[in-house]
Amino acid sequence: MKDSSGVMMIPTAPWPQDTAPDPAKQEDAVRLPLLAGFGLDVLEDDDELQRIVRFAAKLCDAPTSTVSILEERRQWFLARDGIEERETDRSVSFCGHAMLGDTIMVVPDAKEDPRFADNALVTGAPKIRFYAGAPLITSEGAPVGALCIFDSTPRPDGLTEIQEQGLKVLRDAVMRRLHARRRDLVRDAELQRSQEKLGALADSIPDIAWAANAEGEVDFFNQRWYEYTGLDHSTPPDNETARSVFHSDDQEAYVDAWDEALASGQPFEQEFRVRRSDGTWRWMIGRGVPVHDSAGDVTQWFGTLTDIDDGHRLSESRDLLARELSHRIKNIFAVVSGLVLLRARNRPELKDFAEELGEAIRALGRAHDFVRPLGSEKGNELRGLLNVLMAPYGIGEGKQVEVSGVTVKLGKRAATPLALIFHELATNSAKYGALSREEGRVTISLAERGDTVLIDWNETGAPGGKVPERSGFGSTLLDMSVKSQLDGSMEREWGKDGLKVRLSIPAKSLAI
CATH class of the missing domain: 3.30.565.10 (Histidine kinase-like ATPase, C-terminal domain)
Known part of the structure; x- marks a missing residue:
């Protein structure tokens, strides 16, 4: 079952012990899709399951034990001890009967049981005479198989009480392992969906988006990066690739700023030139923010690159105009001061006033040059x-x-x-x-x-x-x-x- 967002909803409580499977989930049309959701292929010969079947065999003093999974046409031994075969035909499966019960199915002597007397596994290898199987039932109530032990010698007395209790405990351990595997799959699928959504969101923004690990190594660029730089999608997103399109004159300042941000854990910001796909160099501003864990350590960096070339060039033009105006204003101060002194040359009575006024004008010139210099230090x-x-x-x-x-x-x-x-x-x-x-x-x-x-x-x-x-x-x-x-x-x-x-x-x- 899925919720409205498409996320699989899984019951968290195990199926009650000594309870038969849900009748509505016993048919293969319902049962098999649920079984597929466990992704059990990766659990074949799983170490934990192997330890369970070995202990089950020792507990019940039996030569053979398996975790049997019932598919549409076969009985598949997900874990096994004492048997070489990996699978058998489902039609001869004892576990197919055991998984439908409400408790452990015990067959003291298969030759005396009309259900199995003519079974190929009884008349032929491995010549099963005694069988005991604990049903494996999912949290939804769907039967998927059994944890079983069997022997070629009949046992009229069946299992002891301790053996029966132990087999149920081991059965529950098998189901916890299977359910853990399914939760991992669901979690991985949710993570994949989240990553796909994040990727789609990142690709939809006009800026270049990037991500880096805690050590500062870039591991993601959005679609805009490849469109802007012309780099092939097969090119790995790493620091070396990124810097290959950064202007050589800006590399040192960029690296210093990035190293400082990594060392301090503070946000990163730096302007530098990037080679566009048409070969032109354009000014960009790079920004990055760290993501911290509960201990305050940086775990990830996220950031953007924004093209600011038009504004940068406009700013340069304005600075050039400002410097030209500043130069002319400074010249005006000098001209006015000179005119005052020149006019007062033949007017001795104005000499002191002219000198004072000239000094005031020069003071204004110094103040102007301080806040609007012709050089770079303002x-x-x-x-x-x-x-x-x-x-x-x-x-x-x-x-x-x-x-x-x-x-x-x-x-x-x-x-x-x-x-x-x-x-x-x-x-x-x-x-x-x-x-x-x-x-x-x-x-x-x-x-x-x-x-x-x-x-x-x-x-x-x-x-x-x-x-x-x-x-x-x-x-x-x-x-x-x-x-x-x-x-x-x-x-x-x-x-x-x-x-x-x-x-x-x-x-x-x-x-x-």
Whole structure:
């Protein structure tokens, strides 16, 4: 019987002892299909069954014992002891009678039993006179054969009580072995169906799907892999085959990333080029996730390969355009700075203003180059930007400026107002504060308080510490940059050693 999904439903409880088979399952039309479901060919001369028949013969002091299976036309000895023949014709079978009973069938003297007196196995070899057979009945109630012993000498007293009980115990052991074999077949069939479903599912997805064992050796590719690479289906799915279509320039990085994932048991991700069936190289992203057992050990890897070549090339085009724009913007900063100085050359009264404005423009240029560089190393961290902006004053331990504290993510939009803020602070300090004296020092520290980043500017060794009488353009610029562009706040304090400034800026404002 099968359930709605096609899976064989097998009764789990054994057939009750001393109960005759189900009459509805005694006919061959019903019995034989059930018998076929055991797949008994692989159990011929099975070691466990052989031990059972040998013990049955010793227990009953008989020269011969067999596990007999009744098919349509033959009686087949699945296990045997004391007999060379592998089978006999079903028409002469004693076990065919025994399997229909509700208990052990005992024939004290076959020559005196009208059912068997003229049987060829009685009148001829092996000249059976005494027979005892315990019926083999499946959990559904279908008779399939018998565990029997027989002798060429009649036994008027039949079996002893212990022998009869022992034969039933051995009969039950035979059926447990047969049922175990059937469960294995059903389990294998279910596994095969699951694998076929998984294969069909894997073949239906547009990406390449793969699987690897715990050691990282690839053992499965879906249909898409063969279509994409043009490799023959007969080519074994292994690591060597896979890497044969990976670009040589990407092999080392791929292997390093894969080895790292295997060692750590963490998900794998790497971009590399794969040769398509038409010979072109296309960028793909490989991803893999490990499957862990209850002990946490990796038992399997599953993953995909996704063609990202179009997006990769679009990204390269955008990067090329961005670099070109960055180069032109940087040139604009240089041109504007040059124009300011050029225009002020004949206007002495504007010289100081022009120099200050030129320095501010150059600071913007440095900030722009930090977040949108022409090279490959792009900055995205606030301390890095501060190091760039403060570099003209000397950065690091023992220098005039020291930057310390937490790592803070920095976005492109926030870099410009921050460049103006710290350029203004540094310029004022160089004119009037700590940076105007050789022994003066500035410390810039970064800290986090919840979702807010605190940036402290502390000067020591400034001359005089005089508080400005009025707020100038620089102070206005600072307030506007902090409040309007970064949605933050600023506190100033003039001490005897110099200016102290605290900026409180939302982390999300710095990250964009």
